[in-house]
Amino acid sequence: MTQQEVRWTADQVLALAPDSASRTAGSELGTAGRWSGAGRSDEGTVWGLCEGGGSTPYRTVVDVADASGPAYHCSCPGRESPCEHALGLLLLWSGGDGAVPRGEAPEWAGRWIAGRRARTGRTPAADAPGPGGPQAARRRAERRAERVTAGAVELERRLADLLRGGLAAAEQSGHGRWEETAARMVDAQAPGLAARVRELGAFAGTGPGGPVRLLEECALLHLLCRGWLRRERLPEGLAATVRSRVGLTASPDGPAIRDHWLVLAQYDTADSRLTTRRAWLYGTGSGRTALLLSYGAAGRAPELTLPVGLALDAELTAYPGAGRPRAALGERFAPAAPTDVRPPGTTTSRAAARYGEALRDDPWLESVPVTLDRVVPAPDGDGWQLADADEDAALPLTPAARSRPGLWRLVALSGGAPVRVFGECGHQGFTPLAAWPEGPGEAVPLC
Structure with a gap:
């Protein structure tokens, strides 16, 4: 594999x-x-023309193969390095959808890269698996860890100030305070901390239960x-779980597990920066449940699409982290x-206990994957619940699940009879993602 074929993720680019x-x-x-004339070479160069404010597009070129780290050149007047055009070009390249085809560099890009390598006396690092070589990656990791530490210390001070001033004052300050703190965490390259800070702003001013949730989330x-x-x-x-929670990316490091992986569910969530696709798989031989994540930048749909209800003969490799189900999809040996x-299913009471047990390994865990056996969807006042057909117990559906069309597909599939339901069980309740009828029948997606 050439250096250019080892693409970065959107998170690596944005970092x-x-x-x-x-x-x-x-x-x-x-x-x-936004781009024309984009291309890439086997030697580790990416180039393209980006439309700007005038009639002449900006010429952007990035050398991703130098062992000292990536280098950038752009004809825009910006002083940042990398500029927004270099970041956009790298995101376009990381998407891997053919928008940046392999080809011969134009004269302006070839002149810059040849001149730079002549000045530095460096050649492409063919064995480098990411942005630059191993030493450059280690230096970047150390610098990022220092920035995250500074951000965590600052966030600690802000939380202390929040509690000294009282939660009532925090509710009156509006969302601007939380957005400003979240922006500080983004600057510290700790997107996980930034996301949790934004959640604090959502709890403020939400009624009688708001201060309690706010205090709980501040503690977490x-x-x-x-x-x-x-x-x-x-x-x-x-420690690996903590690194992941603050937003540091990691590579899969577990042994590859080949199995027939049943695709249980797939759904997308989006914000202003990324579209995240989650796919849940179940190993029919190993009995393991795994989570695949893929990303698309700036509203672009992720490439990975898996057929719900079918099984893949493939290898999966786990990511580090205590009790975390995330894995990377490796080689596929046959079509789905x-x-x-x-x-296999379990009871609602056992599902709730399973979530409690998982919190010991990951106190910040929102939910765990669970399959419930022989449950019946039933109204519960203003909401809905999944009631056990064989015992006096039930799980409430999350507020998000109650507003999805999948709820009515689940009710129609059940028709008052027990069904088997896969979903995510957490502190807010259960979110159904797929279901099977009591007798023979295919999986019905609910998301």
């Missing part, structure tokens, strides 16, 4: 941004409609900051095919 404004602007430029955020600051003292599994296998 290079010098500030949040460049990150946002670069995300908006990561679409094919404080715990995450302390976990990061003392990560060297944690067991490796928990139908299967009669269903994941």
Whole structure:
């Protein structure tokens, strides 16, 4: 595999941004409609012409193969490095959808890259698996860890100030305070901390239960900051979970597991920066449940699409982290095919207990994957619940699940009879994602 064929993820690209404004602007430029003449070479060069404010497009070229780290050149007047055009070009390239085809570099791009390599005396690092070589990656990781530490210390101070001032005052300050704090965490390259800070703003002013939820989430955020600051003292599994929760990317490091993986569910969530696709798989031989994540920049749909209800003969490799189900999809050995296998089910009370047990390994866990057996969807006052057909217990559906069309597909599939339901069980309740009838029948997607 050539250096150019080892593509970066959108997270790796956006981590290079010098500030949040460049990150946002670069995300908006990561679409094919803004570029012309884009291309790449086997030697590790990416180039393209980006439309600008005038009649002449900006010439952008990035050398991704230098062992000292990526280098950028753009004809725009911006002073940031990398500029928004370089970030947008790298996001376009990382998408891997053919928008940046292999070809011969234009004269202006070839002149710059030849001159740079002549000045530095460096050649492409063919064995480098990411942005630059191993030493450059290690230096970037150390610099990022320092920035995340500074952000965690600052966030600790802000949480202390929040509690000293009282939660009532926090509710009156509006969302601006939380957005400003979240932006500071983005600048510290800790997107996980930024996301949790934004959630604090959603709890403020939400009624009688708002202060309680706000205090609970502040405590979890404080715990995450302390976990990061003392990560060297944690067991490796928990330390890996903390690194993931603050937003540091990791590579899959577990042994590859070949199995027939039943695709249980697939759904997308989106924000202003990324579209995240989640796919849940169940190993029909290993009995393992795994989560695949894929990303699309700036509203672009992720490439990975898996057929719900079919099984893949493929290898999966787990990511580090105590009790975390995330994995990477490896080699596929055959096309997806139908299967009669269903994941084994459990009771609603056991599902709730399973979530409680998982919190010991990951206190910030929102939910766990669970398959419920012989449950009946039933109204419960203003909401809905899944009631056990064989015991006096039930799980409430989450507010998000109650507003989805999938709820009515589940009700129609059940018709008052027990069904088997796969979904996510957490502190807000159960979110159904797929279901099977009591007798023979295919999986019905609910998301």
